[in-house]
Amino acid sequence: MQSFLEIGQIFMTTFALSMFMPIFWIVLFLVFMQYRRLVATEEKLFGRSINNVGAQMLFSLALGAAGGFIASTVLIFMGLSLEQIGLYFIWPVALLLLLVNPRYLCFSYAGGIVAAAVLLGRYLLIPLFPGLEQHFIIESLLRIHIPALLVLIGLLHLIEALLIYFGGHRGSSPIYLKKNDGKVVGAFTLQRFWPLPLVALLVTIVAQAEISGVNMPGWWPILEPTLQPGEGMSLQYMIIPVAAGLGYADMALSSTPRERTAFSARWLAVYSVILLVVAVGSEYLSWLVLPGVLFAPLGHELLIILGKKEEASRPPRFSMPEQGVPLMMVLPGTPAAEAGLLGDDLILRVNGEEVSDNRELLEKIEESYFMVLLEGTREGQPFSKVLKKNAAPRANEQESFRARLDARSSPMLHRSAALGLITVPAPDSPVYMEVRKPDPLGWFRRLKEKLTKKGKAGKSAW
Numbered sequence: 001m002q003s004f005l006e007i008g009q010i011f012m013t014t015f016a017l018s019m020f021m022p023i024f025w026i027v028l029f030l031v032f033m034q035y036r037r038l039v040a041t042e043e044k045l046f047g048r049s050i051n052n053v054g055a056q057m058l059f060s061l062a063l064g065a066a067g068g069f070i071a072s073t074v075l076i077f078m079g080l081s082l083e084q085i086g087l088y089f090i091w092p093v094a095l096l097l098l099l100v101n102p103r104y105l106c107f108s109y110a111g112g113i114v115a116a117a118v119l120l121g122r123y124l125l126i127p128l129f130p131g132l133e134q135h136f137i138i139e140s141l142l143r144i145h146i147p148a149l150l151v152l153i154g155l156l157h158l159i160e161a162l163l164i165y166f167g168g169h170r171g172s173s174p175i176y177l178k179k180n181d182g183k184v185v186g187a188f189t190l191q192r193f194w195p196l197p198l199v200a201l202l203v204t205i206v207a208q209a210e211i212s213g214v215n216m217p218g219w220w221p222i223l224e225p226t227l228q229p230g231e232g233m234s235l236q237y238m239i240i241p242v243a244a245g246l247g248y249a250d251m252a253l254s255s256t257p258r259e260r261t262a263f264s265a266r267w268l269a270v271y272s273v274i275l276l277v278v279a280v281g282s283e284y285l286s287w288l289v290l291p292g293v294l295f296a297p298l299g300h301e302l303l304i305i306l307g308k309k310e311e312a313s314r315p316p317r318f319s320m321p322e323q324g325v326p327l328m329m330v331l332p333g334t335p336a337a338e339a340g341l342l343g344d345d346l347i348l349r350v351n352g353e354e355v356s357d358n359r360e361l362l363e364k365i366e367e368s369y370f371m372v373l374l375e376g377t378r379e380g381q382p383f384s385k386v387l388k389k390n391a392a393p394r395a396n397e398q399e400s401f402r403a404r405l406d407a408r409s410s411p412m413l414h415r416s417a418a419l420g421l422i423t424v425p426a427p428d429s430p431v432y433m434e435v436r437k438p439d440p441l442g443w444f445r446r447l448k449e450k451l452t453k454k455g456k457a458g459k460s461a462w
Helices: 002-018 022-046 053-078 087-100 107-128 130-134 136-142 146-167 257-282 286-312 358-366 401-407 409-419 442-461
Strands: 173-178 184-207 233-252 325-330 346-350 371-378 381-388 421-423
Touching: 002 053, 002 184, 002 233, 022 053, 022 173, 022 184, 022 233, 022 409, 053 146, 053 184, 053 233, 087 107, 087 136, 087 233, 107 130, 107 136, 107 146, 107 286, 130 136, 146 184, 146 233, 146 257, 146 286, 184 257, 233 257, 233 286, 257 286, 325 358, 346 358, 358 409, 358 421, 409 421
Parallel strands: none
Antiparallel strands: 173 184, 184 233, 325 346, 325 421, 346 371, 371 381
16 A cells, blocks of 8 residues: 555646646647637638637646646556657657648658568568667667557547547637638637646666665556566666647537537547557567558548548538528627627517618617617527627718728728627628648748748858
């Protein structure tokens, strides 16, 4: 019992220290940059931020710390060391993949690449060039225990499934999306990132006379390390702080953000459990190693492809109906929220006059006085609310508000968001976003173009 208390004390101290590691602050900075980019898109589209970066960071940090604690407990329980899981190789690969596309900041892809490199090194590179195994980097790479690496990937994605379920829908951002048929519909982008403070094991070979610390039970570790001590030597484990990061990117087009995240979390958990079973099984059945290495990245990618296909196969949830104007979201602390309006409300009339699209809705609101009567339906039941405007339109305006809306649609969205109304867009809305196919070499191509332009400018100056 005393041994477990000592291990628990060391574990808690090291876990607290992991939040002050430089690598953890790098992860925090990457998370901050991703949230700041999302808020910049909101400001460009709606003229104001919808989600607060600070609040998102704190919520992500809290959930990430809880997930990291669970993951660390399992890693220590199974006895997985850094040499086994290859974390020092996974991180650089993950950061390189981030430059290709933010959604590739995922250990399933980076871990799959590292595991494939281990297999290629063992069965192709070393037989052809035996001297390479003496190199420090190659030696460290070949020391990676693939079943342990696959356990890490499966464990982190199981944690990610829990984080998505409990917090993936928070901070969803509304957008106007142009579909392949040319019609503009509403959707929600779902992008969450979690920094994970972790506690991991570092194993070294020492003389048996030099062993110190807490004695572990005989059944531990569950997955044996690849290091094999010689005669008179033994393995000694040290608990050290490390860090990792998890990310989630999706889009709710035919479902609500909560429905979408619940769907994603459920299937990600299924993927994780399958990978964990294959990983543990490959410790005893070596032929399962290759299927596990392939399933880690390809299974994850298939999960994303099938999820997007399933979402796109159904009619859009946020499209303009034949009558009225649906609300995608009502922003807190705005006149619309104070009036008691809610997301999914259907506005049918403004001051008794029917409205057919978001431009007409805002036109009639702007042409009204300080108090505006909004009538509609909520879950099939009629309602009426009084909206108190912040300001009335100027009386000396020469052009109509409709003309100004048609000429400049972005200010229309800005004014609508200022009132707290994020409406479903008109099918012919001139303001929208498009989903483009990922360009893996886009970052390098843009960098090349910048360098080329600078080179030409330098020659001209000369």
